[in-house]
Amino acid sequence: MYNKETQIIDEIMQLMVNKALTSGQKLPSENALAKKHNVPRMTVRNALTTLEERGYIYSVQGKGRFVKEKSMQIELHLTGKKSFTDKMEQLGYDLTTKNICCEKINYDEKMYRRLQADKDDSVYKIGRLRWIDDEPMAIHYSFVHAARFPSIAGDGPNITSMFAYYRKQGYHDFTSQKNVLSVTFPTEYEQKLLSCKRMVPLILVESDCLDADSKQVLEHTKILYRSDTFKYDISMDA
Amino acid sequence: MYNKETQIIDEIMQLMVNKALTSGQKLPSENALAKKHNVPRMTVRNALTTLEERGYIYSVQGKGRFVKEKSMQIELHLTGKKSFTDKMEQLGYDLTTKNICCEKINYDEKMYRRLQADKDDSVYKIGRLRWIDDEPMAIHYSFVHAARFPSIAGDGPNITSMFAYYRKQGYHDFTSQKNVLSVTFPTEYEQKLLSCKRMVPLILVESDCLDADSKQVLEHTKILYRSDTFKYDISMDA
């Protein structure tokens, strides 16, 4: 049962990888596949739904299922010195950024410790959504200590570039500390923001950004990249 | 519909993150959740099946669904000089390796180019499965040029450590080139090897390993890590 579903998934994935199935092309119907594989229609449906939720195909009732256009593929380079904005411009992409939130967070021990904040201090979360060539591609969250940026509550909703904001506050040189990459799935909210289905994994990169001079932690960042678009070049000589 | 499913998923994920739902604990039944959320049972079933396929819960017919034990969490460090074996030992884990395949691959332009092989040359794929504390955690594939290792066809099925093999062939110093990290889903075969469900994303790291002296490419590697276990510390000062 489970194996049959995955077999059908693997077979269709292979057809797409081999270019035997290209974007816009129609897949065989549920009944046709059920007959071909000698399995109940439900098995086929589960397999196809999985492909749909992974973002590879889309479904039109009464019409059929079709291969989606492939997302653009972007290779991010591991350099802590450049902002996401700079990297995208360097690669020739058209980047648009929109501020999506500025809110005070509840006490969180780990976060507060990283920001060197006391339990009674205020910590703000600034969120930006990034479009590349008109497609939402990444969510950036920055967490900052209000004692370090006293007007963050008022400024926050207008910030699109944290680096620009820090420069306005007198910081010029930045360094990055403790970059950890993991994989997660989008919440409903994130799905809406990124226009993706629930089984598209997100690459989560967490790090601290420091003022290069004083070694003070300026922000803790959480960046969510769509894994169907982004690869990460982690070569040491980047 | 789609939103309701994801909402239920998010709610249960939140309960697990908050420790309100811990391993071994029973989840509410399909009917209870359907009633609570005022949705058809099918909606709940889809949501729960999703959590199951992501590896968070398991299901026993007639009994209910239960929270799985959390996978061990391992943070890999970005150093090209150390083998996976060395890293795991250093971290204090009990690593077991088994050779799973040695086979000649079909011509693949990209692969052959990376290995500096001509179209008529032979390229072999050596696969190893890695257990940590008796749980399958990673699959390692090495691709080598037979002209560089003429006895690979005979030796290959017995290799568990490529570095050890290269040392026996007279290579002592290695460097890594072009490490690219991406995210993929396991095929049926990989699911069986890694004992994981089909929606557990895998972290795929591809790189070339070079002989430090001659700068010759010794192998192209593809490593598949379970993303529910591994995080990647990509800090530059690792």
Added chain:
DNA sequence: TCATCGTAACTTGTCGCCAAGTTGTTGTGT
């Protein structure tokens, strides 16, 4: 002959009901 409308055949989407497994309670026998 061509255009339009209706119907049948196809497609995906959903739901109710039955199947299969587990557990708890009640009744009966020792």
Added chain:
DNA sequence: ACACAACAACTTGGCGACAAGTTACGATGA
């Protein structure tokens, strides 16, 4: 009083039939 068996109530698993949407073909009218 205790043990065992049967049945009801619960659980997840699966399937057939119907719902909703699309397209193609055939019939009718101009």
